[in-house]
Amino acid sequence: GNSVTQMEGPVTLSEEAFLTINCTYTATGYPSLFWYVQYPGEGLQLLLKATKADDKGSNKGFEATYRKETTSFHLEKGSVQVSDSAVYFCALSEWNFNKFYFGSGTKLNVKP
Amino acid sequence: DVKVTQSSRYLVKRTGEKVFLECVQDMDHENMFWYRQDPGLGLRLIYFSYDVKMKEKGDIPEGYSVSREKKERFSLILESASTNQTSMYLCASSLGDGGTDTQYFGPGTRLTVL
Numbered sequence: 001g002n003s004v005t006q007m008e009g010p011v012t013l014s015e016e017a018f019l020t021i022n023c024t025y026t027a028t029g030y031p032s033l034f035w036y037v038q039y040p041g042e043g044l045q046l047l048l049k050a051t052k053a054d055d056k057g058s059n060k061g062f063e064a065t066y067r068k069e070t071t072s073f074h075l076e077k078g079s080v081q082v083s084d085s086a087v088y089f090c091a092l093s094e095w096n097f098n099k100f101y102f103g104s105g106t107k108l109n110v111k112p
Numbered sequence: 113d114v115k116v117t118q119s120s121r122y123l124v125k126r127t128g129e130k131v132f133l134e135c136v137q138d139m140d141h142e143n144m145f146w147y148r149q150d151p152g153l154g155l156r157l158i159y160f161s162y163d164v165k166m167k168e169k170g171d172i173p174e175g176y177s178v179s180r181e182k183k184e185r186f187s188l189i190l191e192s193a194s195t196n197q198t199s200m201y202l203c204a205s206s207l208g209d210g211g212t213d214t215q216y217f218g219p220g221t222r223l224t225v226l
Contacts, residue, residue: 034214043116043202043217044155089154093213099170100145100215104154 002027006090006103013110019077021106023090026071031092033066033073038087080110116218118203124224131190133221135203142208144186145215146178149200161186162208193225
């Protein structure tokens with residue numbers, strides 16, 4: 001079956017620190033992979049996505065590379081800001097399927 | 113920009129009440145989804161719809177039903193609300209073009225059942 005596993009939070013960092021949030025997946029076919037972000041009191045917003053192996057998604061200084069050999073899609077940012085404090089969700093969607101599979105979310109707290 | 117709106121941000125209901133949660137999208141998307149979000153469990157799919165009047169059960173459909181009479185509107189119905197349905201409910205929509213499809217989310221409705 002399909003599933004997504006992400007590191008448990010919360011993750012607490014100081015401003016300008018390097019961020020990694022780990023995400024691994026299990027899929028029966030050829031999934032697309034996504035990172036969504038949820039700011040306090042809001043719904044989820046798409047942060048970035050990758051549709052095939054070795055693709056790199058990037059947005060707002062965040063990056064993630066689709067690694068088929070390790071079934072991973074880790075989220076990274078070189079220098080986090082207080083405004084990055086949010087919950088981050090890794091997700092997959094299989095080709096020609098409408099369903100998404102979400103990880104449990106990782107809360108990031110960035111302190112000034 | 114895609115806009116997904118939900119009828120209420122906060123809702124308080126009593127056990128046994130019938131509850132309607134409404135979701136509207138303005139981008140002519142084919143697919144619409146209802147999730148519930150609980151701490152430590154992430155998002156769990158309740159129901160989804162890929163066309164008007166079409167629906168499919170997600171992972172946790174028990175205690176819920178849905179209605180999609182118009183393309184832009186997808187309603188979640190709690191026939192008889194119970195305290196274990198206290199949760200954040202998120203609606204989403206997507207274009208319907210397959211595996212690269214992006215889901216767009218509404219702001220959520222935080223439902224409390226007393």
